[in-house]
Amino acid sequence: MSLATLNDRRPFHAAGRFSVSGAPLLFALAGLIVLLPILRLVWEVAGPMAAGDLTALSRVLTSKMTWRATGNSVAIAAGATVVAAALGVPFALLCGLTDLRGKTALAFCLILPLMIPAQIVALSWIHLAGSGSPLLKPLGLAPAPGTPNPVYSSAGMILVMGIEHAPLVFLALRAALRAVPRDLVEAAQAAGARRGRVLRTIVLPLSLPGLAAGLALSFVAALGNFGVPALLGIPAGIPVLPTLIYRRLAGFGPSVLPEVAVLAVLIGAIACVGIAAQMALQARVDARVIGGSAPAAVLRLGRARRPLEILCWTVVALILAAPLAALASTSLIRVYGLPLGPETATLAHYATVLGLDQVGRAFTNSFVLSGAAALLLVLLAIPLAHAMAGPGKGGRLVRAVGVLIELPHAVPGVVLAIGCILVFLKPLPLLGVSLYGTLGIILAAYLARFLSLALRPAQAACAALDPAMEEAARACGAGPLRRLRTIVAPLVAPAAAAGGVLVFLTAFNELTVSILLWSQGRETLGVVVYALEEGGSPTLAAALSVVTIAVVVAVLLAVGWLGRRLPAGIIPWRG
């Protein structure tokens, strides 16, 4: 049952909006780009298996470590999802339903962790919680030298991943809250229900599908996260599937690839359960109500407003400002390990880092790559999302592909990168040129990895599109392509652009994919930060991270400023 059935809108009038003729084409195009690298990797398992060679499979599946890592992965991803919910849900409720002031700024700050690479967030927390903490040490709150950093633990991983993925829950729930018609809330108030009761009995049950979708996203993201377990899990001796995969890769021998492929398929299978749950729930919510005319409900906070505002900003300061400040102070300290003070502070690292010629190249490359990826994905996402919103067999087919599209996003980046090498090393069949060693292969990998980010907002917009818009065009004699170009694309463009912004920002400091695919002169920002960190220059890495974050924030603000005339809900953090 859906909300739509209560309004007089009848989604089944969508019949006929989608002509099947365009579907196979789009399906083939998207499938080619997105699934080839992953499928090629699966072939590493399936090929030998078909030939009767089960060694890789049995080796992985009989290894105790595999199941220990699987158990840890599932448990930690679940825990991180709980933390993400604990953060994302209250903030979504406050920002989405109440008269809290400064909601836009608050939402902006909450979305930031999504835009900052996992390893930077993890590093910030290590800095912050460690005995050398530049913030805690001066306050005398740092753990005594020699005591273990409390972040190196399952709890630490759960906390850091939870914070990192809280924006996913936040964004999904907020979108769902937007669709809760105001009169349903007011009806409860008129029935005498107070705020808490209204939330518990009306708002949350109605936005449950959206919430669950956010939780599934967060679960999948935590499952595939490598940066956090690499930095926090390994010192604590807690293997998870992505670190196990990395470890296999660090091993020797020609058996590595098939084994890695088996593990990737394992992650993929677990992620698919989450994705399928999310898709099933999405199908249950009739998106056609979303973004409808019903204005979102507003609950007055009354006297609780001021204390809640203070609480909110304290939490934001803790989860965002504190780690960032720790990072910033690392970037300012003359030598890593010294306390930060007037005589130890220096801007030299910024000068050094900005003077490195690979940094300039990396900024250019990352700009080009993430810009191109965002643009191409937006162009691809619109027809694809449109096809997915279609009814009947065609729509089902494309929606099934929609589940698979999440795969390259769920497996660790290094796995996707290997798949890309396998596919793109040889010259392309028709063109005769190889993408290998060019920015092209990184771009191809980005397209695969981030398609789901671009697709999701476009998909929501397409689903919310009144089918009559397109039927009117058909009645005017417009064929499928013309309708796509002149009606659908302009109408969903704002939402698709929001997806493009997500892609741009996420790709801008991407590491795990490009680390395998970059080549001399084609390094990305993530790679350079990582190289500095690995090369024993944490201060330089921190300085470059700060510059990167500053650029990210500047881009976000510019986008917000440019998009201030767009309808609500398109710029993700705007009220």
Place this chain on the structure above:
Amino acid sequence: AAQAVTDKPAGKLVLYTSQLEADAKQTVDAFKAKNPGVEVEWVRSGTTELMNKLRAEIAAGSPQADLLLIADAVTMESLKAEKRLLAYKDAPVQGYRPGTHDPDGTWFATKLITTGIAYNTAAPMKPSSWLDLLKPEAKGTTVMPSPLYSGAAAIHMAAVKEQPDLGMAFYEKLQANGTTAAKGNGGILKSVASGEKLYGVIVDYLPIREQAKGAPVAFVFPKEGVSAVTEPVAILNTSKNPEAAKAFIAFLLSKEGQELASRQGFLPALPGVAPPAGFPDTSFISLMPYDPAKALKDDEANKKDFADLFGG
């Protein structure tokens, strides 16, 4: 002494190296100064990433690198066992200690990166022996790189296991004393420099460099000896330009090449070349012996043992 190559090599050379960015650039520039006809294209990354890349390229049927210059000989042994390396029989190895290159001429050590102990200068104890890490003062405050992720640590483990007075028991005692494992050497340095841990098992050059900059760390070569990775170089047998590759190896092994390594802050592999500042003379450093081929054979078992003790 470097032996002059008769025909000046030319053409393109693809180098996969795990040297640090700046060092790799210096090395390549110095080589190109001597061999202006060779165009060197290089990819710098961690050994693991490089090997992943190479593995994927091999699986795709077209390895791209001519030359590999990576952290450890065990990896080279594995490639040799797969018959992926080209033998350079008449390489200029005069003056090098045996064991620092493959007798079959497939790989050659270019420097010594030893693994010793770094400590935070605020630490109560100044260690001088591996066994000091088992003392109560070090309880719960020691960190070491995991052989599961770090090649140097894998070799260190292989070497320690072959020491009669250390052996696997040493690792068991470390575990009992609360030692933890981290992914790479960079993380160890940060842990010790920040005071989060007091003692770290770590490659030499990182703490020595930071100490010179004023960081609160110091490095010791324990008296039992240190393990060393030798940053070997090798030619892939799929190389499209073996002549230029040989010229590159010849340059690295030359006195000039070794002096360059020293200038970059590494112990040179060629005895007699002056070590960099902050390092003791090579003769004061004893190396724990180990056999790369055996290390390769034992690798899986070692890693499993380590994982059983220290987890992931």
Place this chain on the structure above:
Amino acid sequence: MTTQTPALLIDDASRHYAGTPAPAVDGVTIDVAAGEFLALLGPSGCGKSTLLRMVAGFERLDGGRITVGGRTLSGPGTHVPPEERRIGLVFQSYALWPHMTVAGNVAYPLETARVPRAERDQRVRAALDTVGLSGFDARHPAELSGGQRQRVALARCLVMSPELVLLDEPLANLDVHLRAAMEEEFADFHAKTGATMVYVTHDQAEAMALATRIAVLDHGRLAQVAAPRTLYREPATRMVAGFVGQGAVVNGVVTGPVADGRARVRLFGAEALVRCRPEQPEGPALACLRPEDLEPATDGPIAATVVRAAYKGGFVLVEAEPQAAPGVRLLLRVSGDAQVAPGEALRLAVRDGWVVPEGPSQERLTPARE
């Protein structure tokens, strides 16, 4: 548009949605002459929109055939896609494209048809003129009132010079006053263009005011097609009698012979002369009594009780229960000055009425409300 073939022929058309128990449209046959204004009337869910969407090509037929201007558009093995039908369509929701100006919306069908620029501009101007919106070219739909939006939708449809225009409840969302104004617009538009129009509505007053003929659908089947007056005065079935106009459908017995188009019918114990078909047999029958057919008269033969009286502005609509038939409700109008209260006794005379040809069924008879 002066051909003799019907402009639109719906021939035994059916549509059964998968997973539903009954067909939404079930063997409907209607032919619409060129220039005719046909209203499709019926209660919610009776299949009006489905039938319209079948004509427009958005739904496929499960049986039957649809022919426009002699050309089969839908039929066994044939389905011309909507974009090739050249049928004008006005949606209940207007379906204007918010990202285009008024002129852009109206020009769209011409651009699609690659009409040259100059001719296009001229035709757009003419179409906007026709609907009285010259000068609104550059506005966006969001800057228009509801009625103006409706007119843009009309202009967009008109600019294609379609031979056939389909309108799906175009006024359902408007308030009473705007609706009255728009009814006039439609009538003018029809008169001006001479296009054949099919107009879906569930509001019988709208249908009567506009249509030359009205087709009443009942559970997907065609109940009656007739001119408004005929439909009102001579409903063919019980359902039409109840649905169109106000009034009651009551049980009676035809007792006398048919003469002069009237029969003698026994109603609530009294005799009345009621219009009927010439072939009306004697025996039990259903009579349709409109409010104007009943008159309060001190000497009226039917004793009744007032159940409800509602002031409607100018008159009072009285609901009365005949004492001879408890449960039956008769509707009649009395002057707005009269004070009528529930419970009052009343005597009624039957001045006119109609014997419904369909005949009585087993079901309980109720007033023509639900």
Place this chain on the structure above:
Amino acid sequence: MTTQTPALLIDDASRHYAGTPAPAVDGVTIDVAAGEFLALLGPSGCGKSTLLRMVAGFERLDGGRITVGGRTLSGPGTHVPPEERRIGLVFQSYALWPHMTVAGNVAYPLETARVPRAERDQRVRAALDTVGLSGFDARHPAELSGGQRQRVALARCLVMSPELVLLDEPLANLDVHLRAAMEEEFADFHAKTGATMVYVTHDQAEAMALATRIAVLDHGRLAQVAAPRTLYREPATRMVAGFVGQGAVVNGVVTGPVADGRARVRLFGAEALVRCRPEQPEGPALACLRPEDLEPATDGPIAATVVRAAYKGGFVLVEAEPQAAPGVRLLLRVSGDAQVAPGEALRLAVRDGWVVPEGPSQERLTPARE
């Protein structure tokens, strides 16, 4: 509920939304007696919903006061939140909670009030009985028809035994027949419970049929509050005259003295006796002529031309233009059997009418349509 204090007192209430040029509700004063059924009538955007939401507590007042049963709920410095007002509210959209069953929806207000289980069940049963929905307890709203949903919303409101019930266009989405049926439900509900009701609508027929008094809002101001008959027969302003009922508001001149509640008025060159206020001065005035005030008569003094004739079932609504006043449209009804065609000449007699007290303004006078 038999107190003498007004059940609801809206006293000079105003609400000005930030960023809008004019107040949405502007100094409205109405008092509603206990047990009264007040309709709030007015065109779209006149502030009806805003006023209702102010009473319910969802909008704060910018000025004035709202008192229910003698207790000030909104006023300077006071704002009782909606959940503490105990005012029943029925939304235009029904606002049923889709995730709860019918029983769950109805029980909700009682759960909120912590009514014990046994009593709750009993009261839910009673409320569902009242609206004729016993046996539907376990259904979900999606499984109900539109009318049934509306009744659940009513039951949910009724179960709280509110002294005051507010309804916002509860029938706007229903078709004619369902609407008529639901109108009856409301009348029954009101009669049964004796609750004070305020009912928002833009449909005057609905308002007339249901309300004891009707308040007409115009641009946020109160134009008139009166019983339906008074409102129809004696509209206070031009806007009310035009908005309520059909008919024309035309320019005339009061020439004769007022006697017996009637004045002599010159209309289109002819003299007519028209109802008016006792204090009506002589001179230019506006006259409201309802369709029933005009009669076609061969000797009628006003010569007119038929502009439009629409069959409405039972009668034809004729729109005529007096020859003396081109542009003015008069509405009248002629018998359904008459054939009237546009362009025909017609002579009219004025039988009745009303001099609008507000007096003429400079604006062009149009028929009471838009």
